[in-house]
Amino acid sequence: MNNTLTKNVDVKTVTVTSLVFLLPFLSLITRTGVGLCSFGFLLAALWCAREGMPAFRRHLSDIRGVLTAFAIVFVFVGLVVMVHEGVPLRNWEKPSRMLFAASALVAVLACKPTRKALWWGLIGGAIAGAAVSNYQRWFEGVLRPGGMMNAITFGDIVLCMGLMCLAGVLDFKGRQRIWPALGAVAGLVGTLATGTRGGWVAIIFAALLFVKYGHYLRGKFAKAAAALVASIMIVAYLVPQTGISERLGQGISDVRTYYSGGSAYTNVGVRLELWKGAGLLIARHPWMPAGTEQVKSELRELVEAGQLQPFVLEAEHFHNDTLQALVYGGTFGALCWFATLLLPFLFFLRILDTHETASPHLIAPALAGLLLVLSYFSFGLTEVIFWSTRSAMFYALMLFVLMGLCLNARDGVAEGRR
Numbered sequence: 001m002n003n004t005l006t007k008n009v010d011v012k013t014v015t016v017t018s019l020v021f022l023l024p025f026l027s028l029i030t031r032t033g034v035g036l037c038s039f040g041f042l043l044a045a046l047w048c049a050r051e052g053m054p055a056f057r058r059h060l061s062d063i064r065g066v067l068t069a070f071a072i073v074f075v076f077v078g079l080v081v082m083v084h085e086g087v088p089l090r091n092w093e094k095p096s097r098m099l100f101a102a103s104a105l106v107a108v109l110a111c112k113p114t115r116k117a118l119w120w121g122l123i124g125g126a127i128a129g130a131a132v133s134n135y136q137r138w139f140e141g142v143l144r145p146g147g148m149m150n151a152i153t154f155g156d157i158v159l160c161m162g163l164m165c166l167a168g169v170l171d172f173k174g175r176q177r178i179w180p181a182l183g184a185v186a187g188l189v190g191t192l193a194t195g196t197r198g199g200w201v202a203i204i205f206a207a208l209l210f211v212k213y214g215h216y217l218r219g220k221f222a223k224a225a226a227a228l229v230a231s232i233m234i235v236a237y238l239v240p241q242t243g244i245s246e247r248l249g250q251g252i253s254d255v256r257t258y259y260s261g262g263s264a265y266t267n268v269g270v271r272l273e274l275w276k277g278a279g280l281l282i283a284r285h286p287w288m289p290a291g292t293e294q295v296k297s298e299l300r301e302l303v304e305a306g307q308l309q310p311f312v313l314e315a316e317h318f319h320n321d322t323l324q325a326l327v328y329g330g331t332f333g334a335l336c337w338f339a340t341l342l343l344p345f346l347f348f349l350r351i352l353d354t355h356e357t358a359s360p361h362l363i364a365p366a367l368a369g370l371l372l373v374l375s376y377f378s379f380g381l382t383e384v385i386f387w388s389t390r391s392a393m394f395y396a397l398m399l400f401v402l403m404g405l406c407l408n409a410r411d412g413v414a415e416g417r418r
Contacts, residue, residue, distance in 0.1 A: 012051075016044050017113035019104075020401055021121040024161055027394050028129035031148050034393045038101060041397065045103035045110075052110030059109065059407050066347055066403065067102060069339035070396070074099045076329070076336050086291020094392055098340075101396035108404025115365060115405050119168040122161050123183035129158035130190030137193045144195050152383050153391050155196030160375040162187010163206050167368035170360035198382035202375040209370060213352060265311055271319045271382060277308050278323035287330045295327060317387050321380030324387075337386075344399050345373045351406050362409040369402040 019040045026033025045052060056063075074095045081092050129147070133154065136145030146154035165183030172180055191199050257266065281290070281298055290298075302308045318324045325334035348369035351362065376395050379385040386392045 012044070012048050013111040013113060015040075016048070016107045016111040017117045019044060020108070020113045021117040021124075023394075023397055023401065024118070024121040024125040025128070027125055027161075027390070028147055028149075028154060028158060029125075029132060034390045034397070038097060038393055038397060041104040041107050042100060045106040048107055048110035052106040055109035055407075056106050062347070062407065063105065063403060065343040066340075066399075069336070069343045070095070070099045070102065073336045073340060076333060080289045080329070080333070084289055084291055086293050087289070088292075094386075094389055097389070097393055098396040101393065102400050104397050105400035105404045108401055109407060112408050113405075115171055115361065115409070118365075118401065118405065119165070119171060119180055119183075122165050122168060123179050123186075126158055126161040126165055126183040126187040126190065129154070129161065130186040130193070133158065133190045133193035146194055149388065149390065151194045152196050152198065153385065153388050155191040155194030156199050156202075156375070156379045156383070156385060157391060157394060158190035158194075159187050159196075159199045159202060160372060160379075162190070163202065163371045163375060164368040166206070167364050167371055169364075170367070171364040198379055199375075201378040201381055205374040205378050206371055209367075209374060213367065265309070270311065270315070273309050274312055274315055274318045275320060275323060277302060277312050278318045278320070278327050280307065282323070282326045285330065286326075287332070289330050289333055290328055317384040319383055321384050321386055324384045341373055341377050344403070345370065347403060348373070348406070351410070359409075361412065362406065365402050365405040365409060369399065369406065372398055372402065 019037055022033065022040075023037040026037065074092075077092050077095045081087050081089055132147045133145045136142040136147070144151040146152070162184045165180045165187060168180040168183070169177050188203075257269065277299055280302055281295065284298065296313065299308065299312055303310050303313060318327060321337070322334060325337040329337065348366045351366035352370070372395065376385055386395070
């Protein structure tokens with residue numbers, strides 16, 4: 001009987017470990033990878049409930065804040081859908097799926113998959129993403145390659161994977177560290193090929209994070225990997241063929257043109273005009289949620305009054321997560337959305353600040369979690385990164401997987417001290 005039980009546990013562990021690997025590996029190279037992993041984690045959580053729920057309850061004090069944040073968004077959007085006539089039922093799908101992504105946490109706590117599955121998935125996903133974007137750019141002649149999704153979203157996610165690989169360097173030994181370092185480089189090369197500029201802010205945040213927690217990068221190799229990423233960024237700017245310096249100069253020129261009264265119909269000018277429109281709408285109803293038709297109608301009024309350029313009516317969103325949340329959710333809705341970034345950030349921050357002498361097995365996933373949250377926050381400054389269901393689910397699933405790995409590693413540290 002014990003052998004049968006062990007066999008069942010092993011099968012469950014292999015299943016969850018495979019899902020942890022496949023989540024980042026399939027995200028950029030398939031259309032359905034994130035969705036399938038989401039469904040897989042849900043089934044795995046139900047399958048492993050007997051082992052997972054006791055662990056889930058044991059760690060409830062640690063995870064309560066994060067779960068509450070996602071639950072409040074779920075309830076808030078549900079109430080808006082039911083009360084507001086202009087908000088369709090499909091708007092409830094994304095917050096529902098992001099809340100149910102907590103099933104990944106249950107599965108990881110139950111089966112304790114190896115962290116290497118995540119690191120190898122991130123390495124493979126970043127390398128595959130870089131290969132796709134560079135092939136499209138240099139062999140197919142696509143100016144803004146994005147694989148099977150929007151170029152900006154693709155560039156942001158591949159960069160996020162690369163930054164998390166940099167944290168994974170801590171969890172490898174000896175010559176094996178070359179692989180997560182390669183994943184970090186691939187993430188940077190992949191995002192540069194897409195021409196995405198908004199992701200550069202994430203690199204600045206990551207640099208500040210490594211300045212703050214640089215003492216965790218014990219060893220010359222880890223520090224060298226971080227320096228290599230910075231060097232590639234500098235070289236990419238200096239080499240004209242990459243187009244990096246040209247796009248940076250174009251962005252500065254667009255800002256000057258917009259504020260000097262010139263054409264607003266440029267890449268940056270469109271964003272500035274949309275942000276202006278969002279500000280005008282927020283001033284009209286700072287507390288109340290709004291539906292799509294209401295927002296379009298109010299934008300049309302502002303265009304007809306000459307306060308906005310007509311092209312704002314063609315945009316799908318406001319190219320800023322905070323403004324998007326304020327326009328459609330009001331102040332309370334924006335606070336609910338922000339909590340899904342802030343509370344996970346505080347969770348990982350507590351892990352780092354209270355386990356300074358812990359092993360890299362605990363520090364690496366916690367640092368990767370901080371990089372995930374900071375990356376998505378920075379992406380949202382110039383883009384609505386949560387607009388895409390695939391991107392939103394990648395964030396939620398990756399977040400709960402990393403939380404589970406942190407808690408498992410902390411349990412291992414505690415057991416080692418007994």
